[in-house]
Amino acid sequence: MKFNSNSILSLPRRGFIKLTASAAAGYVLSSPGAYNKTENKMNKKSIRIKNVSSNFEREPLYPYRFKGGAVTEAWQVAALLESDSGIRTIGLGSQGVLWSDARVAFEHSESGGNALMYAVSEHALKMIEGQSFTDPLQLLDDMYPEVYAYASRITDHEDLRKTFALNALVCVDNAAWLLYAQEHGITNFDAMIPDAYKPGLSARNDKVASIPSFATGTPIDKLTESTDEGYFILKLKIGAAGTQEEMLEKDKAFLTEVHQAMQAYSTPYTKDGKIPYYFDANGRYEKKETLERLLDHARKIGAFDQIAVVEEPFDEFNTSFVGDLGVRIASDESAHTVEDAADRIEMGYTAFAVKAIAKTLSMTMKITQLAYEHNVPCFCADLTVNPILVEWNKNIAARLPAFPGISTGLQEANGHQYYKKWDKMMSYHPMPDAPWVEPDGGVYHTEDPFFEHGGGIFKPMPHYEGLFEV
Structure with a gap:
């Protein structure tokens, strides 16, 4: 699966670790901020995402104070994926705008910040509709750069913290793992780990x-x-x-x-x-x-x-x-x-x-x-x-x-x-x-x-x- 983006943005690295010989042999940098194991023995069955959808619920909180701010509600986002085989899965995500990038939280109302993150989840879903993937790790690596670039644009932060985009992708990633598991008859978490x-x-x-x-x-x-x-x-x-x-x-x-x-x-x-x-x-x-x-x-x-x-x-x-x-x-x-x-x-x-x-x-x-x-x-x-x-x-x-x-x-x-x-x-x-x-x-x-x-x-x-x- 290939996505195009005019602006692939990522935060600069600030140091370089000397990986062990085995680690150096096992990792390749495939996209901004993402190492992949080259020896990843996952079943390579291609899964086409036929339909996508999303929804959310607002859950009120007793004020939770940190980072000099407070959170009074958490949006629970549900992402739906349906494959060509008719399997439908739902992945959940709890949004944490203040945690993921406090600047976005302070620049908007609480609902406004949550709406921005929800828009990123929705954008990711629309990107992968009609696309195929072989495993969720590959799916995340393929879509992450463009999702991050989109999140940067709508928040007006070229140096947006990468956790903002990743937080928005949790519901999509979870739905992909559950879809992968069902397509391969997996009902055990250990069997799902590459x-x-x-x-x-x-x-x-x-x-x-x-x-x-x-x-x-x-x-x-x-x-x-x-x-x-x-x-x-x-x-x-x-x-x-x-x-x-x-x-x-x-x-x-x-x-x-x-x-x-x-x-x-x-x-x-x-x-x-x-x-x-x-x-x-x-x-x-x-x-x-x-x-x-x-x-x-x-x-x-x-x-x-x-x-x-x-x-x-x-x-x-x-x-x-x-x-x-x-x-x-x-x-x-x-x-x-x-x-x-x-x-x-x-x-x-x-x-x-x-x-x-x-x-x-x-x-x-x-x-x-x-x-x-x-x-x-x-x-x-x-x-x-x-x-x-x-x-x-x-x-x-x-x-x-x-x-x-x-x-x-x-x-x-x-x-x-x-x-x-x-x-x-x-x-x-x-x-x-x-x-x-x-x-x-x-x-x-x-x-x-x-x-x-x-x-x-x-x-x-x-x-x-x-x-x-x-």
Whole structure:
């Protein structure tokens, strides 16, 4: 499949990793920001997309504050693909405009920003209508450059963050994977993973920790309620609003409160039995020295050794080396693509927050394989997605190698905290009563039934199918 674009735009690379011999032999740069495995033993049956359609629902949120802004609703986009054989599949995506490119969010009303991202999803669908593909990885690589160029034009940002386009493509990519699976009689997630990407997703965790999220300033009793229920790793959304100095002081005070409260708790899932802290700054720290002051404060109060990871402390254009900070630094938004992930390893990043539900399953497979080959641990972060997308992420989290010092898979899941109609949304899950759907004692039980059913993602979704009934 070939697409033409007058303007293929991508962000510049900022560093070059020396890939291992095996990795160098296995990857080729096929499109802006996309490495492909040359040895990809997927069935090459050609699938023609006869019809496409899309729809969306607006789901209200309790205000979720980060990056100096707030989100009060999340659009749930459904993309429909129908093949020549008459198979119809629906892929879901939860939009995250503020997360993917805050500039677009701040320049428009919340609905306006969501409408722009939805337009990108619709454009992608119209591009592939009448086209054929052999596998979803190839489909993403073929359409991504033009989709990114279109997203750049309608947002009026030539340097649009690549995650904006990838976020818009999640629903399309998921529909393509489900169509590929049905066309080939696949009902198992492991069978759907191409051979070239299986090593990075070869673990079989029988438990996945469910990680709730708390912003700086959250009342401490909200955190202790979670730990009382068994949640044992806390995501702390640092990077409070205000000047850099105001932000730092608020973050230090919040960490002090959290650490004092967590001394009363222990967990069997960490090597030292202590509650680990997972910081996410969403790029709010402008200078490395400011982060060092926060880490110095953590040392002063005795919290430093409980910091499991600090995610995305700096803006993606900050190329500071982070391998000398004494803690594990993870990349999330800045690792838009596998090429960007390689750059981050060069800068000293030693973990990746991967998001099949925000950057597409196809791109996530590439990133997890690169990370595996460089011994860089990964964990799954949320985008405040719907319950069915939680299962797509869980399929990744249950297959990632263990995170250092922790005996379970790791997956942030905050939808139950922020969606006002979460219980109703849970009823849309194709297997809502399955034993892996709800966390128990802070963990999802991803045992044999979970792997057998792929978390339920291959099952019919009557509610979302109803969005396309005439």
